Amino acid sequence: MRGLWILALAGCGAGPAISLDPLQARAEGVDTLQVYVAGAADPVLGASAREGGALVFRPRYPFLRGVPYRVVAGEVERVITLRPDDPPPPARLTRICPSADVLPENQLKFYLHFSGPMPRGELYRRVALYEGRRKVELPFLELGEELWDPENRRVTLLFDPGRVKRGLTPREQEGPALERGKSYTLVVDGAWPDVWKRPLGKDVRKTFTVGPPDETRPDPKTWAWELPTSGTREPLTLTFPEPLDAALLERVVRVEDVRGVVALEKAETVWRFTPEAPWPAGPRALLVDTVLEDLAGNNLERPFEVDVIRPTEFRLTTRTLRLPFVTK
Secondary structure: OOOEEEEOOOOOOOOOEEEEOHHHHHHHOOOOOEEEEOOOOOOOOEEEEEEOOEEEEEEOOOOOOOOEEEEEEOOEEEEEEOOOOOOOOOOOEEEEEOOOOEEEOOOOEEEEEEOOOOOOOOHHHHEEEEEOOEEOOOOEOOOOOOEEOOOOOEEEEEEOHHHOOOOOHHHHHHOOOOOOOOEEEEEEOOOOEOOOOOEOOOOEEEEEEEEOOOOOOOOHHHOEEEOOOOOOOOOEEEEOOOOEOHHHHHHHEEEOOOOEEEEEEOOOOEEEEEEOOOOOOOEEEEEEEOOOEEOOOOEOOOOOOOOOOOOOOOOOOOOEEEEEEEOO
């Protein structure tokens, strides 16, 4: 299959795509391309289409340079790698969220943040959970398509919901992944390589204790507001009675018609918004999507629920709350 190559889509802003020229496509008798990260079972998200006669695969998220991809056209396949640019400094694990030292027994997820892009397909053999010296067996939900952000700099690590929700078979047979009153350590392997095959460095550990389960949804009526002064760039600050989901706080809480920067503080119990320009006088509004969750997955509309038949499906409907405020 001589016609496979990386096609730089100059001027389109779409990033690299994989293209099979028309003659090769006809010779192979194919009308679609499938692309996989080498070694992964699930295909890369994207779509094939005819463009100027060529068969082109465009990924939903940009291909990563230096990462091998397996391209399948009919019964023929080939592994290709985008030539890396001059590599930046080696990636490092910069943050683990939640950052609190005490987590609920029904804790739902961790977020691992990296300073540079990481390859897919390594997550579940690079993280481990220990209770003292005992390794907790299979505490996390191991998904075929790991939950990375588009830049491969943040990954979501989900606890197995079957071991979180009481009354489900995995919890009854294997016990909960976390138990109230005990201390645990999440260990991230320092040998985990970034996309340029360079290890993170030394192991990173997050030690925490486990408190009682949290089965109550967050309530905006309990949030404390610190209002800014009009004509200044003072921050708007919200303080919550419990830590909330860091990634959702950064994404689904925003000020209507005002651009600015969000910072999270004090173990994700403080949300601080600093505007790009001084606050105008008069009424404003904070917009909050109801998918906002606490650490146990309870959102603004309902406590966390797991479908007993299909425990990995999270079927949420989203509304947006409009919370008015007036600058001082």
